[in-house]
Amino acid sequence: MNEYLKKRFSKALICLIVVSIVLGANLTPGIDAARAINLSISRKDNAEEQNRISTDLPDQEAEPQTKRRLFKTAKEEKDPAQENSILSKAKEVKPNEEKYQPHQEEEALSDGRDVIIPLLRVNYNVTQNDITGPFDIGAIAGFNKDLDQNIYYSAQNSWQRMFGYGEFYDKAAPYVNMHFDSLRFYFNYGGKDWLIEAWKGQYGITTGGEVGVYYKNENSNRKNFRAVSNADKLPISITLYHNGQKMFHRPMETTWWQTGFRLFKTYRSNVLGMEFSIKFKDKAMLNAFRGSITKDMNISYSTKGTTINVAWDMK
Secondary structure (H helix, E strand, O other): OHHHHHHHHHHHHHHHHHHHHHHOOOOHHHHHHHHHHHHHHHHHHHHHHHHHHHHHOOOOOOOOHHHHHHHHHHHHOOOHHHHHHHHHHHHOOOOOOOOOOOOOOHHHOOOOOEEEEOOOOEEEEOOOOEEEOHHHOOOEOOEEEEOOOOEEEEOOOOHHHHHOEOHHHHHHHHHHOEEEEEEEEEEEEOOEEEEEEEEEEEEOOEEEEEEEEEEEEOOOOOOOEEEOOHHHOEEEEEEEEEOOEEEEEEEEEEEOEEEEEEEOOOOOHHHEEEEEEEEOOOHHHHHHHHOOOOHHHOEEEEEEOOEEEEEEOOO
């Protein structure tokens, strides 16, 4: 009977809506009335269903109130020590677990995160005021830009890393308008022949300084050195001076090639001085490096721990 009433009600509701549209009447009263009828039918169905279930089930004596109370008390009884443990864990504060805040993305700039410029595939770091490239390959020809100092510096995974170092590069430099001085430190350590080289001078339309770390297998006949792997990178910093005035400073960074270049400055190496620091893996490596220093290098140095601080042509 109930299914029959529902079908008739649905048809009546459809007819009511159609007639109301045709006559231009307000549908609200009709819909409200239909909802009231449907609600009444649903309540009636629920009541009949409950009556049917109660008649089908056998009569059972009501459970004594005291029995239910005892059962409930036994079920909910808990060990006080366990409760204290749970409460103490709930009160623990985990500083590393932070809930997401809807304004976190808007505050990214103040947190020093990168602002990504998709069209150019470069990132702008607000805190460091740097422009860097994707995957640490550099924003421009393997170099990033330090906006505060107005210098370019090499990226960790720049394309130059694939070519290592050979003396041919230095010999060919003057033919492409690069005029610089260099220091080469050859030494053996850990089953490898190492080369750490420093440069300063004019690089085309820039002035800059560099320190690179290279190696080849012990007693190898290779002429060229490879750039060291990530495991052999060393912390290096450099500071370049022009006539005693600081031009720029690159802070200590674990790298294979620490550099800095100032665009549209073309100073020759004889008016430049450079300080650089290198932190070695241990004392043995530091001593091996010190053994490669010769008297004609025109440098002075000091050591602290496993770090050497070198002053080159500082007047």
